[in-house]
Amino acid sequence: MVTYSVLLEQFKTLLKTNQLKFTKQRELILKFLYENEGHFTPEEIYMMLKQTYPDINLGIATVYRTLTLLEDSGIASSISFGTQGKKYELGLKKHHDHLICSRCGTIIEFFDETIEQRQEEIAKAFDFKMQDHTMKIIGLCQACQQHT
Amino acid sequence: MVTYSVLLEQFKTLLKTNQLKFTKQRELILKFLYENEGHFTPEEIYMMLKQTYPDINLGIATVYRTLTLLEDSGIASSISFGTQGKKYELGLKKHHDHLICSRCGTIIEFFDETIEQRQEEIAKAFDFKMQDHTMKIIGLCQACQQHT
DNA sequence: CTGACTGCAAAATCTTTGCAAAGAC
DNA sequence: GTCTTTGCAAAGATTTTGCAGTCAG
Numbered sequence: 001m002v003t004y005s006v007l008l009e010q011f012k013t014l015l016k017t018n019q020l021k022f023t024k025q026r027e028l029i030l031k032f033l034y035e036n037e038g039h040f041t042p043e044e045i046y047m048m049l050k051q052t053y054p055d056i057n058l059g060i061a062t063v064y065r066t067l068t069l070l071e072d073s074g075i076a077s078s079i080s081f082g083t084q085g086k087k088y089e090l091g092l093k094k095h096h097d098h099l100i101c102s103r104c105g106t107i108i109e110f111f112d113e114t115i116e117q118r119q120e121e122i123a124k125a126f127d128f129k130m131q132d133h134t135m136k137i138i139g140l141c142q143a144c145q146q147h148t
Numbered sequence: 149m150v151t152y153s154v155l156l157e158q159f160k161t162l163l164k165t166n167q168l169k170f171t172k173q174r175e176l177i178l179k180f181l182y183e184n185e186g187h188f189t190p191e192e193i194y195m196m197l198k199q200t201y202p203d204i205n206l207g208i209a210t211v212y213r214t215l216t217l218l219e220d221s222g223i224a225s226s227i228s229f230g231t232q233g234k235k236y237e238l239g240l241k242k243h244h245d246h247l248i249c250s251r252c253g254t255i256i257e258f259f260d261e262t263i264e265q266r267q268e269e270i271a272k273a274f275d276f277k278m279q280d281h282t283m284k285i286i287g288l289c290q291a292c293q294q295h296t
Numbered sequence: 297c298t299g300a301c302t303g304c305a306a307a308a309t310c311t312t313t314g315c316a317a318a319g320a321c
Numbered sequence: 322g323t324c325t326t327t328g329c330a331a332a333g334a335t336t337t338t339g340c341a342g343t344c345a346g
Binding site for chain 1: 324325326327328329330335336337
């Protein structure tokens with residue numbers, strides 16, 4: 001895993017390359033994702049940053065804008081929950097898919113080489129130039145199976 | 149493939165079982181999905197029904213309510229496009245996944261036994277009781293690759 | 297008849313945008 | 322200084338809800 005300072009440099013380079021500016025808000029959002037394992041909604045990130053840094057100047061719009069920027073540049077990635085919005089995580093890890101518990105919302109990550117390969121083959125078979133793929137398995141996690 | 153009258157009976161039975169009523173609006177939405185191959189947004193279904201049956205009494209809320217009902221009962225299924233809403237199709241077909249063109253929006257369906265099996269195995273490995281799964285491959289379809 | 301269903305418009309969610317002030321370089 | 326970024330509040334987009342009238346059984 002990358003250290004924070006390396007990640008930060010990478011981010012600064014990215015900004016410079018695109019003539020974008022390095023701001024406190026952008027850094028805090030990046031730092032938040034780095035320091036917190038897991039998947040967060042823009043709202044959650046906003047609230048937690050406000051709580052951690054009560055004096056910070058930060059608007060929800062900036063969180064959305066920054067997350068979009070991070071995702072577009074491949075630093076973060078998101079899972080979509082339809083109308084219920086998206087959750088973001090640092091996207092530096094190796095590509096992976098998700099198991100999502102429909103009762104408690106727990107998200108488990110996994111990676112399966114067989115599936116990845118088949119996806120490539122399928123795209124090729126349909127003459128599709130694959131840009132991305134997502135897979136979600138919805139179900140009940142071990143803990144929640146007991147409660148039902 | 150099921151004939152419409154069989155499907156209709158199935159739907160009526162479902163309604164009866166749940167003490168729900170069989171209405172013209174519900175029937176037209178079901179019929180629309182049956183007669184139209186493809187994936188439609190609630191808005192599209194609403195507009196097209198209004199156009200086909202100008203005298204119909206139908207509100208967009210009813211389309212949403214009915215689609216939710218159809219999906220919950222397994223008669224229809226949906227693909228989510230994040231903020232851009234959902235698209236619905238009759239869910240009677242064998243389970244399948246989707247290739248989606250990021251340029252023109254074309255949706256291609258596919259089914260792959262290998263992937264299905266691996267999904268089962270993965271769920272089992274994580275002690276997950278699988279309820280559903282979705283897989284989307286995003287990319288450029290053959291036609292759109294030429295335009296780029 | 298009775299309870300479910302409907303359309304409408306208002307409300308709710310999540311996200312984006314316009315704009316003037318603030319900040320990075 | 323210049324040009325991007327920010328926060329705010331307003332606007333958008335999609336979906337849901339409250340309610341009084343309507344309809345199925």
